[in-house]
Amino acid sequence: MQLSEDKWLFQISAKRKLIELNFREIWRYRDLLMLFVKRDIVTVYKQTVLGPLWFFIQPLFTSVIFTLVFNNIASIETGIIPAFLFNLSGITAWNYFKVCLTGTASTFRTNKGIFGKVYFPRFIVPFSKVISNLVKFGIQLLILTGFYIYYVGFKGADLTINSYLLLVPVYIILMAVYGLGMGMIISTLTTKYRDLAILLTFATQLLMYVSAVPYPISEFQMKQPQYSWVVDYNPLAQIIEGFRYAIFHTENLQFDWTGLMYTGLLGVILFLIGLILFNRTEKSFIDTV
Amino acid sequence: MSKTILKVSDISKQYRLGLVGTGSLIHDLNRFWHRIRGKEDPYLKIGSVNDRTAMADGHYVWALQNINFEVQEGEVLGIIGKNGAGKSTLLKLLSRVTSPTTGVIKSRGRIASLLEVGTGFHPELTGRENIYLNGAILGMTKAEISSKISEIISFSGCELYIDTPVKRYSSGMTVRLAFAVAAHLEPDILVIDEVLAVGDAEFQKKAIGKMQDISKEDGRTVLFVSHNMAAVKSLCTRAIVLENGEIKFSGDTDEAVSYYLTNSRHQAGNYKADDPELNLDILQVNSVSILPDNGKSDALIFQDSEIRFEVVFDKKTNDHIGLNFRIKDQNETILFSHGSLNKIDNKDVRGIQKYSMIIPKNIFNEGDFMVDFGCVVNKKFYFLKENYISFSVHRKATEIGGYFGKSKGGLKLDLTWEH
Numbered sequence: 001m002q003l004s005e006d007k008w009l010f011q012i013s014a015k016r017k018l019i020e021l022n023f024r025e026i027w028r029y030r031d032l033l034m035l036f037v038k039r040d041i042v043t044v045y046k047q048t049v050l051g052p053l054w055f056f057i058q059p060l061f062t063s064v065i066f067t068l069v070f071n072n073i074a075s076i077e078t079g080i081i082p083a084f085l086f087n088l089s090g091i092t093a094w095n096y097f098k099v100c101l102t103g104t105a106s107t108f109r110t111n112k113g114i115f116g117k118v119y120f121p122r123f124i125v126p127f128s129k130v131i132s133n134l135v136k137f138g139i140q141l142l143i144l145t146g147f148y149i150y151y152v153g154f155k156g157a158d159l160t161i162n163s164y165l166l167l168v169p170v171y172i173i174l175m176a177v178y179g180l181g182m183g184m185i186i187s188t189l190t191t192k193y194r195d196l197a198i199l200l201t202f203a204t205q206l207l208m209y210v211s212a213v214p215y216p217i218s219e220f221q222m223k224q225p226q227y228s229w230v231v232d233y234n235p236l237a238q239i240i241e242g243f244r245y246a247i248f249h250t251e252n253l254q255f256d257w258t259g260l261m262y263t264g265l266l267g268v269i270l271f272l273i274g275l276i277l278f279n280r281t282e283k284s285f286i287d288t289v
Numbered sequence: 290m291s292k293t294i295l296k297v298s299d300i301s302k303q304y305r306l307g308l309v310g311t312g313s314l315i316h317d318l319n320r321f322w323h324r325i326r327g328k329e330d331p332y333l334k335i336g337s338v339n340d341r342t343a344m345a346d347g348h349y350v351w352a353l354q355n356i357n358f359e360v361q362e363g364e365v366l367g368i369i370g371k372n373g374a375g376k377s378t379l380l381k382l383l384s385r386v387t388s389p390t391t392g393v394i395k396s397r398g399r400i401a402s403l404l405e406v407g408t409g410f411h412p413e414l415t416g417r418e419n420i421y422l423n424g425a426i427l428g429m430t431k432a433e434i435s436s437k438i439s440e441i442i443s444f445s446g447c448e449l450y451i452d453t454p455v456k457r458y459s460s461g462m463t464v465r466l467a468f469a470v471a472a473h474l475e476p477d478i479l480v481i482d483e484v485l486a487v488g489d490a491e492f493q494k495k496a497i498g499k500m501q502d503i504s505k506e507d508g509r510t511v512l513f514v515s516h517n518m519a520a521v522k523s524l525c526t527r528a529i530v531l532e533n534g535e536i537k538f539s540g541d542t543d544e545a546v547s548y549y550l551t552n553s554r555h556q557a558g559n560y561k562a563d564d565p566e567l568n569l570d571i572l573q574v575n576s577v578s579i580l581p582d583n584g585k586s587d588a589l590i591f592q593d594s595e596i597r598f599e600v601v602f603d604k605k606t607n608d609h610i611g612l613n614f615r616i617k618d619q620n621e622t623i624l625f626s627h628g629s630l631n632k633i634d635n636k637d638v639r640g641i642q643k644y645s646m647i648i649p650k651n652i653f654n655e656g657d658f659m660v661d662f663g664c665v666v667n668k669k670f671y672f673l674k675e676n677y678i679s680f681s682v683h684r685k686a687t688e689i690g691g692y693f694g695k696s697k698g699g700l701k702l703d704l705t706w707e708h
Contacts, residue, residue: 001297008396008397009396009397009398009399011393011394011395011396012383012385012388012389012393012394012395012396012397013384013388013389013393013394014394019399028430029428031425031429031430031431032425032426034431035421035422035425035431036422039411039414039418039422042414043413043414046413046454047413056478114426115361115386116381116386117384117386117402118384118386118402118409118426118427119384119385119386119400120426120428169688192317193314197560253377268488283387283388284387284388286387287304287305287387
């Protein structure tokens with residue numbers, strides 16, 4: 001009996017396609033995706049007293065310290081935006097990028113036990129991280145909204161909301177895309193050579209300082225004009241600044257559509273590179289991890 | 290004629306030996322350089338056969354080489370072989386955990402494996418939540434799991450604890466829960482690897498029954514990997530024998546099992562020679578070996594074989610010395626010990642000696658045993674080497690095909706009953 005080749009459900013071989021994101025397969029495993037998301041959210045603060053309150057504590061405390069150090073001591077100007085609110089917005093956004101990045105970057109190492117025994121589309125794991133962190137980010141966004149209302153309503157901060165607020169979801173997607181893209185690149189490189197994993201923890205810390213989190217881009221350009229390329233061409237700085245612009249819409253923040261296009265295009269390229277590497281690695285990383 | 294559901298052609302898998310470091314970086318760069326020039330991977334040509342008894346001579350080893358076979362729909366294929374023959378590697382390739390170095394596997398159906406149960410259990414989640422999570426990892430949808438959840442819970446026998454976090458479970462309960470989930474999978478091809486060694490006797494019976502249901506009544510295609518020849522014989526319609534990463538035999542189950550039992554080499558460990566640590570002042574031990582009664586050093590020991598412990602040594606003293614063996618089970622409990630002190634008088638004897646201790650048939654249960662080897666001079670141990678040598682006892686050839694549970698205990702004596 002001769003059967004045609006295309007009737008095979010799948011093939012396993014040494015050869016690989018360059019990009020192979022099998023959406024049908026991911027769709028088939030959508031329940032697993034949601035269960036991973038649920039697991040991530042439910043289990044983090046099990047057996048803690050404060051529970052979900054920890055979602056609030058970390059950004060609030062960091063913002064207080066940032067305000068104290070960068071604005072009160074180092075006197076960085078935040079314009080008409082209250083310094084605390086300025087820091088809280090940057091830290092909330094940066095945290096989302098950071099957890100997406102670190103969550104994705106450790107995909108292969110933290111899941112080697114389960115990856116070594118069962119097959120499912122590996123992309124599910126970083127994807128679930130991005131979604132579960134989105135939920136946490138959403139909660140933190142509520143606090144940001146709360147403080148925004150407090151400062152505008154009770155402290156008389158002269159902030160207005162306009163249509164640029166619609167860009168917030170765009171920036172959230174961009175943060176996820178950059179976190180995923182960079183994370184996938186790092187995760188594949190660290191399966192065999194662990195060097196990058198060691199670098200990652202303090203690199204994200206340093207990256208934050210050159211990505212316009214504790215200051216507006218204009219401050220950097222004014223005080224360090226010869227190094228301003230660090231923030232001008234840094235897509236992460238563009239994202240943080242753009243995110244703030246969408247919320248506060250003040251004059252000391254910069255925004256232009258070309259910058260957004262540049263950031264978006266670079267993000268897609270980064271994501272595709274990450275995906276190619278991820279696909280190549282997922283098939284045989286278990287031999288080297 | 291039934292149709293081919295799984296086709297494995299020319300599969301090979303190469304592994305790198307040793308540590309990952311700058312050396313492997315250089316190899317990777319060289320491989321990359323060959324690839325961009327369109328040349329073949331330079332390291333594919335080398336690599337030694339996966340024989341664990343010998344020292345490897347290269348940096349690469351072939352865990353599998355040129356594996357070809359086909360599985361028909363509804364067939365139960367047994368895969369048998371010693372530890373290290375490549376069984377697990379083959380299963381890893383089939384379950385898509387890793388990809389082959391060369392060759393193609395084509396499948397017409399979903400493959401799910403009971404490779405090692407309990408993957409992906411999260412200790413903080415309850416039993417019920419873990420059933421969903423584990424089921425989804427194994428490829429079930431939420432709806433499928435929901436429709437079977439009561440069946441799974443009652444099969445596992447964990448009803449009372451189902452809403453308690455799994456970290457509070459005993460290890461046996463965890464394993465039973467995991468097996469219950471896996472047993473309710475409904476893939477087109479099921480891969481089963483050594484799950485018989487799970488749980489207590491009652492649960493084992495349940496598990497074996499379930500597997501028989503799966504393979505016989507549901508008409509599912511099953512790949513079954515086991516050391517338990519009795520289980521293979523009763524479940525499989527066809528079998529392949531793997532040895533050192535190559536298929537040595539493929540065909541009828543009975544023939545495959547007898548091929549395996551007669552031709553497989555012993556695991557290293559039942560023979561030791563020229564141990565420098567036993568080159569001592571009063572004696573030099575040349576070799577210690579454990580053989581079945583037919584004297585062939587590479588034959589298997591069965592429950593109904595006499596077992597010969599043979600020591601060849603050079604006696605360099607005139608004192609009376611005794612050799613001593615302690616036989617231990619896998620839990621390192623000493624089953625018995627025996628020495629030559631009162632059996633052989635060797636005062637004033639020198640030179641090469643060959644002593645044998647013979648254990649009659651029908652003493653040991655099937656399983657692996659460790660042996661301490663010592664020498665007694667003047668009622669004291671001159672030396673005692675713990676776990677010096679080991680041997681395995683296999684079930685009687687005549688019994689294969691019968692009940693495949695294992696009776697308890699390290700010994701299995703042939704006693705008589707009167708009435």
